[in-house]
Amino acid sequence: MSAEVGTVEARPTKQATPEKIHTWPHLVAKEFLCALLFIVFIFFYSYYVDAPLRELANPGEPENPAKAPWYFLGLQEELVYFDPWYAGVVLPSLIILGLMFIPYIDINPRGSGYYTFRERKFAVTIFSFGFLLWYVLILIGVYCRGPFWAWFWPWEQWTLAFPTPPPLWSFPAPLGVLVLLAYFGAGMVLPAYRWRDFYNRLGRVRYSITMMLLLLMVGTILKIGLRLGFNIKYVLMTPWFNI
Amino acid sequence: MIPDLKKITDRITQNEIWRSIFRHGYEDTARNRVLQIISNIWLHIHPSTVKKDSVRLSYTFCLGGLTFFIFLFETLTGILLMFYYTPDVNRAYADMLDLSNNAVPFGKLLRNTHRWAGHAMVITVCFHMLRVFLTGSYKVPRQFNWVVGVVLLVLTLLLSFTGYLLPWDQLGYWAITVGTNMAGATPILGYQGPFADLFGFTIDNDIRFGLLGGTSIQAPALLRAYVWHCIALPSLAGALMMLHFWRIRKDGFSGRL
Numbered sequence: 001m002s003a004e005v006g007t008v009e010a011r012p013t014k015q016a017t018p019e020k021i022h023t024w025p026h027l028v029a030k031e032f033l034c035a036l037l038f039i040v041f042i043f044f045y046s047y048y049v050d051a052p053l054r055e056l057a058n059p060g061e062p063e064n065p066a067k068a069p070w071y072f073l074g075l076q077e078e079l080v081y082f083d084p085w086y087a088g089v090v091l092p093s094l095i096i097l098g099l100m101f102i103p104y105i106d107i108n109p110r111g112s113g114y115y116t117f118r119e120r121k122f123a124v125t126i127f128s129f130g131f132l133l134w135y136v137l138i139l140i141g142v143y144c145r146g147p148f149w150a151w152f153w154p155w156e157q158w159t160l161a162f163p164t165p166p167p168l169w170s171f172p173a174p175l176g177v178l179v180l181l182a183y184f185g186a187g188m189v190l191p192a193y194r195w196r197d198f199y200n201r202l203g204r205v206r207y208s209i210t211m212m213l214l215l216l217m218v219g220t221i222l223k224i225g226l227r228l229g230f231n232i233k234y235v236l237m238t239p240w241f242n243i
Numbered sequence: 244m245i246p247d248l249k250k251i252t253d254r255i256t257q258n259e260i261w262r263s264i265f266r267h268g269y270e271d272t273a274r275n276r277v278l279q280i281i282s283n284i285w286l287h288i289h290p291s292t293v294k295k296d297s298v299r300l301s302y303t304f305c306l307g308g309l310t311f312f313i314f315l316f317e318t319l320t321g322i323l324l325m326f327y328y329t330p331d332v333n334r335a336y337a338d339m340l341d342l343s344n345n346a347v348p349f350g351k352l353l354r355n356t357h358r359w360a361g362h363a364m365v366i367t368v369c370f371h372m373l374r375v376f377l378t379g380s381y382k383v384p385r386q387f388n389w390v391v392g393v394v395l396l397v398l399t400l401l402l403s404f405t406g407y408l409l410p411w412d413q414l415g416y417w418a419i420t421v422g423t424n425m426a427g428a429t430p431i432l433g434y435q436g437p438f439a440d441l442f443g444f445t446i447d448n449d450i451r452f453g454l455l456g457g458t459s460i461q462a463p464a465l466l467r468a469y470v471w472h473c474i475a476l477p478s479l480a481g482a483l484m485m486l487h488f489w490r491i492r493k494d495g496f497s498g499r500l
Contacts, residue, residue, distance in 0.1 A: 018498075019295040024279040027289060027298045034305040035312045042316075042363065046355035053343055056336045057416035059459065066417035069407050071365050071400055076421060085436045088425025099393045102376070103386030112382040113497040114302075120379065127376050131369075241430070241437035 064147045073141025074134050078220070080149065081227045083242055091220065098213045102127075105206045130217060168233035176236030180243070183222075187215040288488055297498030302378065306371035310399075311484065313364040317402075318477065320357040328409070330469035332462045335411035361403050368399045380497035388490040391483055398480045405472035408465060419460060419468070427451035 021027075068076045078087035110119040117124050146152035150162045171179060188211050192199040199207050223243075226232040234242040255261060256268075267278040277291040296302065327347050328338045342350035372392065375381055381389035408419040427433040427449065431442050434449040444450075446458050456463030 020292040021295050021298070022273070022276040023289040023291055023293050024276045024286070027293055028280075028286065030298065030300060030305065031308050031312075034309055038309060038312060038363075039316075042356050042360050043352070046352055046359050049355070049359070050343070050351070051355045051358035052414055053339055053410055054413040057332075057411045057413055059416070061413075062420075063413055063417040066421050068418050068421045069404055070362075071403065072422060075425070084425050084428030085430050085433070089429045089433070089436070096393060096397060099372075099396075100390045103381040103389045106382070109382070111379040113378060113380065115377055116379075124377065128373075131373055 065145055065149055067141065067145070070138060070142050074137035077137045077141040077145070081224050082220075085241060086243065094213070094216055098217075101209055101213065105202070105210045107202065107206065126214065126217075133217075133221070166231050168227075168231050170232065170234035170237050170242075173237055176234070176243075180236055183219065184215055187211060187218075288492075290492065294496060294498050297496040302498060304370070304374060306367050306374050310364060310367045310371055311488075313360050313367060314480065314484070316360050317357060317364065320353055320360070321473065321477075323353055324357055325473060330409065330466050332411060332465055335409065335465065339410045339412065361406060364399055365403055368396050372396060375497075378497060385490070385494045385497065388487060388494060391487045391490065395480060395483050395487060398476055398483065402472065402476045402480065405468045405476060408460070408468040409472065411465060416460060419464070423451055423454055423460070423464075426454055 067073060075087055075092055078091060081087070082091070106120075106123050108120050108123065110116070111123075143154040144151055146156075146158040146162075147160055148162075150165075152158055152162075170176075188208065191211060192207065202210060223235065226235065236243040256265075266282050267275050269275065280286045280289050280291045324342070327342060327350065329335060339354070341347050342354045345351050347353070375389065375392065404419075404422060408415045424435075427446075428436045429450050430436045431438045432444060432450040433439060434444050434446045434451065436444075439445075439449065446452065452458060454464075454467070455461075456467050
């Protein structure tokens with residue numbers, strides 16, 4: 001009996017002895033090399049490509065289009081589909097909050113410390129999708145938007161003679177309330193029944209936060225679809241705000 | 244006569260002054276490798292040994308380290324630019340021209356590297372976040388460090404954004420106009436946002452007013468952007484980076500055990 005235990009303990013497991021190497025030189029050399037390569041790259045790039053500098057700022061002469069810095073163009077692109085309070089303030093706040101919540105709602109213990117898709121399909125799929133969406137919107141904002149934020153392909157000449165966009169319409173208020181209630185209600189409740197296991201594992205609080213963030217992200221995309229496919233301006237109109 | 248290299252080296256290194264500065268030799272021994280890290284203030288941010296799997300380039304892609312390095316690079320080039328730039332609406336653009344026309348020696352290169360490295364930092368910090376997500380490195384016990392990282396991501400964007408106005412050209416002016424108009428649409432706190440009127444927020448007392456120091460982008464806005472860009476945000480980011488790195492040491496590198 002004791003001999004058996006002895007053999008088990010003696011077996012060196014990967015868990016017990018991770019292979020360690022000296023930081024100097026192994027890690028420091030890599031860091032140094034990365035820094036060096038970056039310096040070379042940035043100096044080459046800066047030698048050949050000049051930082052943009054337009055005419056002196058003139059408050060009386062707006063740029064058309066006036067584009068935010070590229071990393072905010074995803075949000076500016078959302079302005080086509082939402083009012084500024086959502087596209088410019090609430091949506092980015094939700095993104096930041098949502099990102100902060102991630103470690104606390106993802107309680108899957110697997111996939112810590114290595115790349116894996118199979119062990120955390122849900123998390124990786126949702127995050128990668130959001131990441132991709134952010135950059136797709138940026139690319140659209142940078143390359144496909146011209147005067148008055150009209151759509152121009154990168155190879156097209158910007159003109160002011162683009163076709164008048166079709167008229168937009170909005171849901172009447174009762175329908176809007178109904179649609180939103182149905183969307184968020186069903187979105188919160190149905191998955192809990194369909195994927196009981198998922199719900200039980202997360203618990204009520206984590207499940208609610210996760211689904212709320214997911215529904216908001218999907219809802220944002222659905223609204224884009226409604227606008228592009230059906231010329232819908234607002235799903236919900238109230239005297240105070242519109243969605 | 245051939246000089247005896249060993250003798251000269253000994254003469255230089257075997258004396259009180261040298262040894263008061265350098266505590267250990269450079270000979271490649273295990274002891275020196277450890278001392279190289281723990282007796283050096285800049286390097287002792289690292290542990291003296293690391294898990295082999297954690298430092299594979301295909302695991303981290305060096306993205307976090309690179310982001311930090313770019314921050315240092317931006318600090319250095321930023322300080323140099325501050326010698327030549329005045330945050331005054333009557334002078335800022337002229338100073339930019341002086342830099343771009345190389346009236347300031349290497350001015351163009353200085354400005355270009357600062358600008359492009361700033362963009363590069365936004366990219367590396369985003370991809371660092373993607374890497375940390377995909378390797379699940381935010382999981383227990385590192386949850387809070389991910390939160391700190393998210394704040395650092397936001398600070399990086401704000402650093403870049405505040406720098407955008409400084410050239411005082413049409414590009415920056417109207418980009419910042421777009422950006423700060425969004426702040427004016429903040430629910431309750433922005434004058435154009437929902438419920439602002441209920442709480443008495445108007446164009447001259449709302450959050451946008453606070454950012455710009457006025458109702459439109461004028462001299463106070465330029466000065467504010469400058470102070471945020473050069474002092475407030477870098478200090479904040481620097482403080483949080485210390486926390487970020489310290490937590491990595493305390494929680495341990497992620498990576499397969």
